[in-house]
Amino acid sequence: DQQVKQNSPSLSVQEGRISILNCDYTNSMFDYFLWYKKYPAEGPTFLISISSIKDKNEDGRFTVFLNKSAKHLSLHIVPSQPGDSAVYFCAASEDNAGNMLTFGGGTRLMVKP
Amino acid sequence: DTGVSQNPRHKITKRGQNVTFRCDPISEHNRLYWYRQTLGQGPEFLTYFQNEAQLEKSRLLSDRFSAERPKGSFSTLEIQRTEQGDSAMYLCASSSGTLPSPLHFGNGTRLTVT
Numbered sequence: 001d002q003q004v005k006q007n008s009p010s011l012s013v014q015e016g017r018i019s020i021l022n023c024d025y026t027n028s029m030f031d032y033f034l035w036y037k038k039y040p041a042e043g044p045t046f047l048i049s050i051s052s053i054k055d056k057n058e059d060g061r062f063t064v065f066l067n068k069s070a071k072h073l074s075l076h077i078v079p080s081q082p083g084d085s086a087v088y089f090c091a092a093s094e095d096n097a098g099n100m101l102t103f104g105g106g107t108r109l110m111v112k113p
Numbered sequence: 114d115t116g117v118s119q120n121p122r123h124k125i126t127k128r129g130q131n132v133t134f135r136c137d138p139i140s141e142h143n144r145l146y147w148y149r150q151t152l153g154q155g156p157e158f159l160t161y162f163q164n165e166a167q168l169e170k171s172r173l174l175s176d177r178f179s180a181e182r183p184k185g186s187f188s189t190l191e192i193q194r195t196e197q198g199d200s201a202m203y204l205c206a207s208s209s210g211t212l213p214s215p216l217h218f219g220n221g222t223r224l225t226v227t
Contacts, residue, residue, distance in 0.1 A: 100161065
C-alpha cells in the first residue's frame, strides 16, 4: 500500500520553462511534506518543505503547493535549469518534525538546454 | 560541517555473512535515521535515534537487522545472515530536531549480496 505516489516516472522540460512535479498521498494523518532532489551516487538533498497548515511555500525558483482536500502536492521549478536534472522525491510525515518519512517513488526530471 | 558520512561506500558480501555499516552524523545533530532504498524506489524508513535512545525500530525489516548508537554520536547498522534480497542502498540521515528539521542524508552504503 503506497501512501505516497509519484505517478510520473519521468519528465522532460526545456531550459527556462516551468517544471511541475506532482505527488499524491492517501494518509490523511500526514502533517509535513518535503521535496528532495537526488543526483546519481549521492544521497537525497533537501529542497523545500510545507506544513499542512499552509497551502504554498516558496524558496527562490522552487514553490511547493499543497491541496489537502485533494491530497495532492506539487513542486514548481521556474525557470528550469540543466543543473536541475535529477530524481525528485516527495516525502511526508505524520509529525511536524519530519521523523519517519514516507517517500514516493521519485520522478526523473531532465532539463534540456 | 562536513555533512553525514557513511562507510563503507560499497560492500559486497556472500549470502549468509554478517555486515555492519557505520554512519557519522553532522556533529550538532541529535537525531539519526536509517533508510533503505532499492532500485527504482524511494527511501524506506527503518529506524531512528534521538541521542542514544532508539525511538522507533518496528520498521526494521526483520530480526536480522539491528542498529545501535551507543554514545549518541555515530551509529552502526548490522545485518546478520545476509540474503540476496538485502541488496540495496542503505542511507543514513541526521537532523537537529528543532522545527522545522529536514533530514540531511549521507551518500549511502551500497550493499550487494551474492
